[in-house]
Amino acid sequence: MNSNFKFFFLIILIALVINFSFLPELNEEKPNIVWLVTEDNSVHYMNLYNEGGAEMPVVSNLANEGVVFDNAFSNSPVCSVARSTIITGAYAPRIGTQYHRKLSPVKLPKNIIPLPIYLKELGYYTSNNAKEDYNFIKENKIWDESSLKASYKNRKAGQPFFHVQNYHTTHEGKLHFNKKELISALELNDLDSITPFPYHPDTPTFRYTQSLLHTHHKNVDKEMGKFIENLEKEGLMENTIIFFYGDHGGVLPRSKGYLYESGLNVPFVVYVPKKWSHLSPFKKGTRTSTFIDFVDLVPTVLSIAGIEIPKGMDGTPFLGENLKKNNLEKQNITFGYADRFDEKHDLVRSVRKGKYKYIRNYQPFNVDGIYNYYRYKMLASKEWYNLFNKGGLNGIQSQFFLPKSPEALYNIDEDPHEINNLAKLKKHKETLLNLRETLNNHIISQPDLSFFPEPYFLENGLENAVDFGQKNKKIIESIIEVANLNLYAYKDVSLKIRDALNSDNPWIRYWGLIVCSSFGIDAKEHLNKINSMFENDSENLVKIRAAEYLLLNDLKISSSKINSLLKSAKSESEANLMLNTLALIKTKDPNYILELNKSVFPEKWIKTKNSLVNRRMDFLTNNE
Numbered sequence: 001m002n003s004n005f006k007f008f009f010l011i012i013l014i015a016l017v018i019n020f021s022f023l024p025e026l027n028e029e030k031p032n033i034v035w036l037v038t039e040d041n042s043v044h045y046m047n048l049y050n051e052g053g054a055e056m057p058v059v060s061n062l063a064n065e066g067v068v069f070d071n072a073f074s075n076s077p078v079c080s081v082a083r084s085t086i087i088t089g090a091y092a093p094r095i096g097t098q099y100h101r102k103l104s105p106v107k108l109p110k111n112i113i114p115l116p117i118y119l120k121e122l123g124y125y126t127s128n129n130a131k132e133d134y135n136f137i138k139e140n141k142i143w144d145e146s147s148l149k150a151s152y153k154n155r156k157a158g159q160p161f162f163h164v165q166n167y168h169t170t171h172e173g174k175l176h177f178n179k180k181e182l183i184s185a186l187e188l189n190d191l192d193s194i195t196p197f198p199y200h201p202d203t204p205t206f207r208y209t210q211s212l213l214h215t216h217h218k219n220v221d222k223e224m225g226k227f228i229e230n231l232e233k234e235g236l237m238e239n240t241i242i243f244f245y246g247d248h249g250g251v252l253p254r255s256k257g258y259l260y261e262s263g264l265n266v267p268f269v270v271y272v273p274k275k276w277s278h279l280s281p282f283k284k285g286t287r288t289s290t291f292i293d294f295v296d297l298v299p300t301v302l303s304i305a306g307i308e309i310p311k312g313m314d315g316t317p318f319l320g321e322n323l324k325k326n327n328l329e330k331q332n333i334t335f336g337y338a339d340r341f342d343e344k345h346d347l348v349r350s351v352r353k354g355k356y357k358y359i360r361n362y363q364p365f366n367v368d369g370i371y372n373y374y375r376y377k378m379l380a381s382k383e384w385y386n387l388f389n390k391g392g393l394n395g396i397q398s399q400f401f402l403p404k405s406p407e408a409l410y411n412i413d414e415d416p417h418e419i420n421n422l423a424k425l426k427k428h429k430e431t432l433l434n435l436r437e438t439l440n441n442h443i444i445s446q447p448d449l450s451f452f453p454e455p456y457f458l459e460n461g462l463e464n465a466v467d468f469g470q471k472n473k474k475i476i477e478s479i480i481e482v483a484n485l486n487l488y489a490y491k492d493v494s495l496k497i498r499d500a501l502n503s504d505n506p507w508i509r510y511w512g513l514i515v516c517s518s519f520g521i522d523a524k525e526h527l528n529k530i531n532s533m534f535e536n537d538s539e540n541l542v543k544i545r546a547a548e549y550l551l552l553n554d555l556k557i558s559s560s561k562i563n564s565l566l567k568s569a570k571s572e573s574e575a576n577l578m579l580n581t582l583a584l585i586k587t588k589d590p591n592y593i594l595e596l597n598k599s600v601f602p603e604k605w606i607k608t609k610n611s612l613v614n615r616r617m618d619f620l621t622n623n624e
Contacts, residue, residue, distance in 0.1 A: 041246030054217035058225040066271035074248035077263030089298030089313035096465030097135035111312035125155030169220040281325035358435035486518035513545035579616035
């Protein structure tokens, strides 16, 4: 061997030693990890959490052998946004994955990597059966397998696995029965044991819908039982950590798509076998009040697998090496976000700290019950809306269809269904201000990209949403300052509203108009300016917000002007956001008539029945 070859060989050997010294111990035994994920499932429907809920013996047995989390939360009350958070460990409004369903997927920044990729690098076999529903571009293969046939059984001999088993049985679509099916079911079912939630009308339709949901829970419990039985037969239970949880909150009206606890508080049970008990700070067969949420899942699994948690994640681990229960019990805070769900737009944020829940409605005139095609496929939703229009609801049941307060405060221990807003009570002022500041600091620090209208973000921020947010952090903070003007007495902020309406920045003007609509007729001194903005502003979305103020205050606008504005929409996203205003007006007043025609839009936006613009136009033209 000549000297040059020896030198070259030595260099390669040194390089290999250096490289491998930074890799995890590939030969070190690792636990298998399984996620059993049910769709559209909150704690409110399960007897494990609430008396009168569905009995789920398989989950209960898992709980007896593991730990039950009483305060586990999805950060978003809808699947694609929640699942994007679950798999990245990042808050969706920070990375641009907050809109459901996505009109365009966002590109993830380099430092945010989907969980299975980390595990594959460590030697895990990763399989997903089968739902993904991510709002980002999958640039590389995320899973070894991801399909309805995906299974951990396809791994190599002795290879650890990470497997996700999704169950569709409890999904919202399973409650889309028709009137004929309802009549038949009411003849066969005894519904006396069902107690509707206080915000729901107590009708046979609601009772049967809730009863059927309980049946779906019992059925999915049996499905999970078969999966666990297979693990036992294969001798895998003692080497497998099992997570059971719901992919976000529930599905009865006022849960999925809303930041109430019924939309966020998910069932969560973790089974840790004796062999790996050192990875759990919790005792077997116990319940914990520790707060966990979906941004914590990625760092937790990485911690279990012995992988150093990289920068760029928003969560913290609750299982893994060297975690102390006393420290975890101090975790008592969670953040929630709600933006566009299908064609329905709103902007709502929440924070819960201990027993107090704070909800910030940035557009409080947007009633919760605004028409949404998929939500209103459920007979219970249709009946609820019809009863409201006929005056057949009490005050609590009517809240869903009335304008909201800009902020709400609830004591969850005393008011688990969030029907008594404490925000204006003096004795709760300190708590209110504390949570207001906590949430405001959180959205500014992100920064929260939703304070730009979705069409603007889609046009400018998809390539690198995090970088886009950082470059625009100051203007986002300025927008949030304007948005927060509706928290104060009108007389104290009228001059600041005037300044916002006259700003050179269109999104400051946009939010100035939203604040005007929040104040309603109190902001009438700006009427001439608002009329001028509707007629002459350079931005379509500013014009529609001006129209929104006029329409909400019973100031008529000709159909020709509305059609002309819609026709000028530069994108499907912009058209859909403009139509949200008109849908709000029609939801509040079903007799309101606008002579609209689909022909104002390009055919590609309305070519399918379920396109967002087509859904809105069907509703607005009474064809739905």
